[in-house]
Amino acid sequence: MSGEIATGEREVQQDSGLGPTGSANALDALRHPPRAPEVVDDPVQAYRRSLPAAVLQGEGKGQGIQPVAEGGNATTFGATTLAEFTGLQWRDVSKQLHPGEAEYFRYGTPISRRVESALAELDCGEAAVIFRSGMAAIWTLIDTLMPLSREVAHFIVGREGYKQTRNILDRLKLRGHVELTEIPMDSFGSLEHLIQPNTKAIFFETPSNPFLKVIDVERVAAQVKSARSDALVVVDHTFANPLNQKPLLQGADVVVPSLTKYIGGDNRTAAGAVIGRSEIVDRVRELRSQVGNIVAEGDCLRVEQGLETLEERNKLSNRNALLAAQILEAHPMVRQVFYPGLPSHADHAVALRQMPGGFGGVVSFQLCSRDFHDVAAFIDTFLRVAPKGSFIGPSFGGEYPLISSVPIVSHFRQTPEERAQRGIPDDLVRLSVGTIPPEWLEEALRAGLLALADRRGS
Numbered sequence: 001m002s003g004e005i006a007t008g009e010r011e012v013q014q015d016s017g018l019g020p021t022g023s024a025n026a027l028d029a030l031r032h033p034p035r036a037p038e039v040v041d042d043p044v045q046a047y048r049r050s051l052p053a054a055v056l057q058g059e060g061k062g063q064g065i066q067p068v069a070e071g072g073n074a075t076t077f078g079a080t081t082l083a084e085f086t087g088l089q090w091r092d093v094s095k096q097l098h099p100g101e102a103e104y105f106r107y108g109t110p111i112s113r114r115v116e117s118a119l120a121e122l123d124c125g126e127a128a129v130i131f132r133s134g135m136a137a138i139w140t141l142i143d144t145l146m147p148l149s150r151e152v153a154h155f156i157v158g159r160e161g162y163k164q165t166r167n168i169l170d171r172l173k174l175r176g177h178v179e180l181t182e183i184p185m186d187s188f189g190s191l192e193h194l195i196q197p198n199t200k201a202i203f204f205e206t207p208s209n210p211f212l213k214v215i216d217v218e219r220v221a222a223q224v225k226s227a228r229s230d231a232l233v234v235v236d237h238t239f240a241n242p243l244n245q246k247p248l249l250q251g252a253d254v255v256v257p258s259l260t261k262y263i264g265g266d267n268r269t270a271a272g273a274v275i276g277r278s279e280i281v282d283r284v285r286e287l288r289s290q291v292g293n294i295v296a297e298g299d300c301l302r303v304e305q306g307l308e309t310l311e312e313r314n315k316l317s318n319r320n321a322l323l324a325a326q327i328l329e330a331h332p333m334v335r336q337v338f339y340p341g342l343p344s345h346a347d348h349a350v351a352l353r354q355m356p357g358g359f360g361g362v363v364s365f366q367l368c369s370r371d372f373h374d375v376a377a378f379i380d381t382f383l384r385v386a387p388k389g390s391f392i393g394p395s396f397g398g399e400y401p402l403i404s405s406v407p408i409v410s411h412f413r414q415t416p417e418e419r420a421q422r423g424i425p426d427d428l429v430r431l432s433v434g435t436i437p438p439e440w441l442e443e444a445l446r447a448g449l450l451a452l453a454d455r456r457g458s
């Protein structure tokens with residue numbers, strides 16, 4: 001009897017799994033996985049409640065709506081589709097969402113929007129949009145500025161600007177879509193005559209790599225705008241960070257920081273941003289929404305962590321860089337030091353006005369070396385004494401020192417003639433000082449200089 005009952009129960013369960021009785025079993029669970037709890041009476045309000053406060057404050061969107069949690073809706077983390085509604089609710093939601101409000105990862109996520117709000121606020125821009133890398137941000141901005149016609153676009157770039165930006169523009173030039181005017185950094189004082197009817201933007205970096213030249217943003221903006229009001233002033237805002245300078249307050253239309261450097265701050269986080277007026281940023285965002293070059297949420301959190309510690313790290317690296325520049329400048333084994341915080345730097349006066357927060361964490365210098373063996377002796381000894389975590393390589397802005405021979409690391413693809421044309425000497429060294437205790441930095445620098453002196457004496 002009991003056996004019959006048991007068999008009967010199994011049969012009933014199997015039947016009910018396929019039939020209309022609705023009792024739960026494994027098959028049913030597979031077919032109808034548990035749904036997120038029914039959320040809403042008003043789906044649009046509920047969707048907006050899941051967005052961070054900062055998103056809702058932007059451009060009058062969603063006025064008066066109270067976000068439930070500062071961190072947005074945690075249940076959306078890692079999801080590609082960011083809200084779940086019934087068919088009728090979705091019809092109503094999609095009709096009412098403002099352009100750019102996220103409902104699919106490629107358009108941005110609550111966390112990416114939170115990071116964007118923080119970045120916009122820090123740089124005093126109306127809006128920001130973030131990308132998987134600094135170059136992804138720059139490429140997308142350039143593409144956004146390209147005319148949707150056969151018109152050839154004219155761009156002006158600083159000769160010392162980041163080489164990959166020039167490479168992008170060079171490729172467009174080869175295709176016949178772009179006309180390019182490349183100017184030495186010293187010529188930024190007078191450029192009205194270079195602006196043409198088809199000029200879309202002027203791109204430059206301040207401070208610049210590797211000589212840390214400082215371009216007077218206010219002056220450039222005044223010249224560009226007087227010649228052509230719709231040509232954009234675009235500042236690559238990577239070498240300083242928004243706590244040291246605010247180009248948007250000095251007349252730039254757009255800033256493009258590589259967040260991989262100071263803002264990520266750990267040499268493990270890669271991202272970039274376009275920050276400026278909403279009207280421009282929205283166009284860039286639209287293209288990102290098509291391409292999907294979005295920052296994954298884990299990396300967004302790392303950028304956020306970087307932002308949380310930026311103030312302290314920035315203080316330490318500004319302090320270390322000034323100290324390093326002073327030690328190097330006073331040393332007989334150093335030919336010349338390039339750091340805008342030094343009174344001897346050609347652009348010190350502009351830097352004092354334009355960089356009220358500090359002069360950044362990178363110092364470049366020329367050693368009194370005869371050949372690359374001398375330079376290598378300095379670098380290798382520096383690294384032997386500097387704390388573990390310091391190394392040779394490109395990039396900057398991390399907590400440990402990063403040192404490089406400029407011709408060997410960042411300009412290695414160029415021939416000696418090309419380097420000479422760009423004024424890059426063989427003995428040029430670039431040091432990102434990091435946030436280590438100043439006495440450790442001083443010890444490593446002095447050891448390197450001593451090793452160089454020993455070689456020169458031998």
Ligand code: PLP
Pocket residue numbers: 133134135136162205209236238239258259260270271272395
């Ligand atoms: N701009 C400058 C001045 C840079 O130094 C770099 C990278 O080194 C970039 C832009 C590009 O940034 P990312 O490496 O994040 O693409």
